[in-house]
Amino acid sequence: MDFSSKLLENAVHEMSQLPGIGKRTALRLVLHLLKQPNGQTMRLASALEDLRNSVKFCSRCHNISDVEVCEICSNPKRDDQVVCVVEDIRDVMAIENTGQYNGLYHVLGGKISPMEGVGPQELTISSLVKKAKEGDIKELIFALSSTMEGDTTNFYIYKQLEGLDIKTSTIARGISIGDELEYADEVTLGRSILNRIPFENSLKTN
Amino acid sequence: MDFSSKLLENAVHEMSQLPGIGKRTALRLVLHLLKQPNGQTMRLASALEDLRNSVKFCSRCHNISDVEVCEICSNPKRDDQVVCVVEDIRDVMAIENTGQYNGLYHVLGGKISPMEGVGPQELTISSLVKKAKEGDIKELIFALSSTMEGDTTNFYIYKQLEGLDIKTSTIARGISIGDELEYADEVTLGRSILNRIPFENSLKTN
Numbered sequence: 185m186d187f188s189s190k191l192l193e194n195a196v197h198e199m200s201q202l203p204g205i206g207k208r209t210a211l212r213l214v215l216h217l218l219k220q221p222n223g224q225t226m227r228l229a230s231a232l233e234d235l236r237n238s239v240k241f242c243s244r245c246h247n248i249s250d251v252e253v254c255e256i257c258s259n260p261k262r263d264d265q266v267v268c269v270v271e272d273i274r275d276v277m278a279i280e281n282t283g284q285y286n287g288l289y290h291v292l293g294g295k296i297s298p299m300e301g302v303g304p305q306e307l308t309i310s311s312l313v314k315k316a317k318e319g320d321i322k323e324l325i326f327a328l329s330s331t332m333e334g335d336t337t338n339f340y341i342y343k344q345l346e347g348l349d350i351k352t353s354t355i356a357r358g359i360s361i362g363d364e365l366e367y368a369d370e371v372t373l374g375r376s377i378l379n380r381i382p383f384e385n386s387l388k389t390n
Numbered sequence: 391m392d393f394s395s396k397l398l399e400n401a402v403h404e405m406s407q408l409p410g411i412g413k414r415t416a417l418r419l420v421l422h423l424l425k426q427p428n429g430q431t432m433r434l435a436s437a438l439e440d441l442r443n444s445v446k447f448c449s450r451c452h453n454i455s456d457v458e459v460c461e462i463c464s465n466p467k468r469d470d471q472v473v474c475v476v477e478d479i480r481d482v483m484a485i486e487n488t489g490q491y492n493g494l495y496h497v498l499g500g501k502i503s504p505m506e507g508v509g510p511q512e513l514t515i516s517s518l519v520k521k522a523k524e525g526d527i528k529e530l531i532f533a534l535s536s537t538m539e540g541d542t543t544n545f546y547i548y549k550q551l552e553g554l555d556i557k558t559s560t561i562a563r564g565i566s567i568g569d570e571l572e573y574a575d576e577v578t579l580g581r582s583i584l585n586r587i588p589f590e591n592s593l594k595t596n
Binding site for chain 1: 394395396408410421431440445446454
């Protein structure tokens, strides 16, 4: 692409560094900003700068937070003996939205992935193991996505906790509520039969 | 969505103001920026600020430009008696990429659209009419998209130029090169038959 303006070219180039945004989309977004009042661009730029400069992570669960200890970790009504291990803040938000969980979280910041150069030391695993060894946690719930990376990460943490008196569980995998059996993939359907639950239990939820 | 951080919420909110970017995508983009080195966010923010603060438009064709008169308008090798009327910079870039056009451009900045509150005075039509009346232009090529808004804009400009000795033309509409006739829409196919050209002419292009 040949641009008539270096400033425009630079803005488009930086915008197109974002994932899933190509040069054409970036140009469309930048031209949109140019058509809007000045303030919109300034607010976007300063919101990004402020976040990057002042972002903090909760010292206990490593979730993004504006304060030293996040609202969830500092809430005395929550059960601090149950910890749900998740990949990032989006998982925390998703589980919080269900209203079904009253424990704490531990945000790993990713999954072990040798292909992408992410090893255990890039994640917050040692902080989780330390918390576990200090003896506060009774149950650890693994809620990573069930990909190879997720399973590897679960197993790595599981091994680190060997010998400790901590119950570990993973969230249930099965057929989504409302889904038709005929369209379900075999692995999920197979697991949902193996891990079937007493019918009475299915009446209890909600 | 409930965010654990006001800074994050603010960045996601501003990002989601961009067209085609919802809250979830905005969150994904912002979290991506947080995982990258500090510099990437800063470069994006300052590129947007710089563009917004220092953007200039060519005083002749109204295209985005870093200088008073853009490269195309100031190029003595180009034919300044032919002016192609386009909607925005993307159309200029598209036509320049063909390498088939040696005239100048006039960037309207949009199309007349009462539905979106865009009237002739929001566009650079009066500047185009002034240029035409000063007697420099021999041919005006309309290259707006053939929507209702595009046709209205073409006709509005055409009416303003009545009585002047200026040839007006529109770019050819027809079946795209390589397209199958059976899949073409009727209007396009109909127009391409009505506006058929001598066979010898089709041999000349490239």
